[in-house]
């Protein structure tokens with residue numbers, strides 16, 4: 001996996017969870033570009049998008065290199081395997097103004113912001129998007145879906161969305177040692193951030 005981690009989550013923890021999510025839905029993960037950003041503090045958003053492509057311009061992955069004036073980097077491309085996965089994960093810390101207020105327990109409950117929920121949320125959103133990558137890798141759009149017919153339907157009713165949702169919920173239920181370990185490590189780290 002070519003991870004571009006723009007968040008405060010440690011690379012190893014994030015990578016372990018994302019690789020497990022990808023494997024669980026049958027995607028080839030090793031050469032896929034994954035860019036992770038985090039939502040604003042206090043927002044418990046997790047969403048993703050998978051784009052079909054063979055490469056991404058380096059400029060979109062490393063804006064800093066551009067700012068330094070490294071023109072060669074700006075012009076470069078990064079190859080990927082089937083698609084490009086972007087993920088927005090919840091901000092790993094809870095801001096003090098929420099933590100110190102009376103509504104904190106209710107806020108935790110309403111947003112389901114407990115570390116266990118956040119870790120499994122990241123896993124399931126990632127699994128859904130990885131399934132789209134798998135669809136690009138195995139050319140399902142050419143072989144299995146009739147794109148025009150499906151695009152007339154509402155977003156969630158399209159064949160590829162149903163396929164991704166089904167695969168993700170299967171992946172959530174499946175228990176392997178690696179998955180449990182990756183998620184537990186992430187939960188432990190999140191708990192430290194919450195203190």
Ligand SMILES: [Zn+2]
Nearest residue numbers: 128132161164
């Ligand atoms: Zn989808």
